[in-house]
Amino acid sequence: MELISWLIIVILSVLLIGCIATILLLHWDMRRMTNQLDDIIRNFGTNEIVRTHSHSKIVIGFIKKINQLIYLFKQDQQTMVKREKELKQEITNISHDLRTPLTSIKGFSELLTDPDLSEAEKNEYQSIIQKKIDNLTMMADLFYELSQIDSSDKPLQMEPQFLDKIILESMVLFYDDFERSQLNIHVDDVSVSPILADKKATTRIVTNLIQNALRYAKSYFTISLIEDENHVRLRAVNDVDQVDRHDLHRIFDRSFRLDTSRTGGQHGLGLHIVQQLITKQEGTVVADVQDNEFSIEVTFKKWVKLNKEC
Numbered sequence: 001m002e003l004i005s006w007l008i009i010v011i012l013s014v015l016l017i018g019c020i021a022t023i024l025l026l027h028w029d030m031r032r033m034t035n036q037l038d039d040i041i042r043n044f045g046t047n048e049i050v051r052t053h054s055h056s057k058i059v060i061g062f063i064k065k066i067n068q069l070i071y072l073f074k075q076d077q078q079t080m081v082k083r084e085k086e087l088k089q090e091i092t093n094i095s096h097d098l099r100t101p102l103t104s105i106k107g108f109s110e111l112l113t114d115p116d117l118s119e120a121e122k123n124e125y126q127s128i129i130q131k132k133i134d135n136l137t138m139m140a141d142l143f144y145e146l147s148q149i150d151s152s153d154k155p156l157q158m159e160p161q162f163l164d165k166i167i168l169e170s171m172v173l174f175y176d177d178f179e180r181s182q183l184n185i186h187v188d189d190v191s192v193s194p195i196l197a198d199k200k201a202t203t204r205i206v207t208n209l210i211q212n213a214l215r216y217a218k219s220y221f222t223i224s225l226i227e228d229e230n231h232v233r234l235r236a237v238n239d240v241d242q243v244d245r246h247d248l249h250r251i252f253d254r255s256f257r258l259d260t261s262r263t264g265g266q267h268g269l270g271l272h273i274v275q276q277l278i279t280k281q282e283g284t285v286v287a288d289v290q291d292n293e294f295s296i297e298v299t300f301k302k303w304v305k306l307n308k309e310c
Helices: 002-042 057-111 119-151 163-173 175-181 199-216 245-250 269-280 305-309
Strands: 159-161 184-187 195-197 220-227 231-239 284-290 293-301
Touching (some): 002 057, 163 184, 163 231, 199 269
8 A cells, every 4th residue: 555655646746747847838938939929029020920839739729829910910011001102102193293284374374474475375375274274173083083982882873884875975075185186086886785884983984994095095096895695895995105014913003104204194093993993893904015005904794684683
């Protein structure tokens, strides 16, 4: 009996020592991980994570969750830095776009006070001033529309629309602009099945594509419609001076300019709005450039009989 008692005491002592050692190792590992977290907090721009020497599944699982939280927090921080950089670029672009026409308006307004101006010169300066005011008005409308898209919770009115008719109606509104630009215009005279879309949003998409062509096209602008089993695609094509294919992934960004040398143009609000509106209608838009020919293809969902019955 005495031998058994001593054996029990020895076993219990070993177990106690093992437990104490485990607790001490865990305590040391916790202090080490705490120091790692302190370093990560002080140097949050690094890619360091928390590491452990423990073989405990509970501790390992806990550390994995901490590292996941660190990763998500850093990802959110990088997104905020990117947005802040984009916002600064947008403010710079907006300031430039506002300053240019305002400077012109001020300059030509001062010229109009010259008593020696001929009637023809006055008319010319007044025409320039009016164009600059129209440019500012269109810019303000784009910013307002963008704020409405970003903040509005009002759902789109998805109804059957005739895209070919919307295109013709929109092209007529820009007849004078096309005459002044002397572009070679071609619109496919085809009838396609109705699309499931919001009338106002679709009209804005077409209008922005036309305005983009008027701003950048060199000699021609074409619109074609392509229909397949489930979709109708609007393809707008125009020639341009030069476009870097590496910029295509940014073509729909708000702060992107297709040609930064054109002071009369605006940054990418028009195409950004196209992307936002077609996405809300569960469609897609892609851009491409081949041999200085720039194309945008917008895909709409076709309105089918099933939609009518529902």
